[in-house]
Amino acid sequence: DIVMTQSPDSLAVSLGERATINCKSSQTVLHNSNNEHFLAWYQQKPGQPPKLVIYWASTRESGVPDRFSGSGSGTDFTLTISSLQAEDVAVYYCQQYYTTPLTFGQGTRLEIK
């Protein structure tokens, strides 16, 4: 199984400041077929299902504000929120869909400082 490890486990950031969440995969998720990284980020608010935010490591899902961005390559990836808003408080998960079993990181809880 590909193990996904996120850091930190929790993060407190002031409104308007940058939030950065990291994700490391135990093996590459770069697929030779299309030269894409099979890596997604999800946002989960309390009592709600996860919502897709970023896929192919850096493609923003339709309707997601442009303050959200994804980057990285190989085995190291980052989700950045450029200017934290109150509605961004949530738990964020990375996920690899390179191979089955599909696996998720343990989650990073993002709060307002």
Place this chain on the structure above:
Amino acid sequence: QLQLQESGPGLVKPSETLSLTCTVSGGSISSGSHYWGWIRQPPGKGLEWIGSVYHNGDTYYNPSLKSRVTTSVDTSKNQFSLKMTSVTAADTAVYYCSVSRELYNPLHYWGQGTLVTVST
């Protein structure tokens, strides 16, 4: 836009079988353009992929659960289902159904989830 809704018993006794159904609207399961999946989340914990099924019945399971899990589709009802046998308290979780455009694609849409508690 596809919409998914889970349904099934909220309480299952230990050693019995958990059965859930996901009803799809906004699209047809038989169109053959999506993979239909199940993910679970124990209270206060992270996400675990259970498995996925294609419209033709092809299935893909998490090896950690494969011996106890079956997924299937009912194209006539536009539904897909999950059965998990011999449940224990460790199977208590919110169960989500989801959909991706290909098996190795992100999970674009999710149901709201349904809490299943395993208890006497």
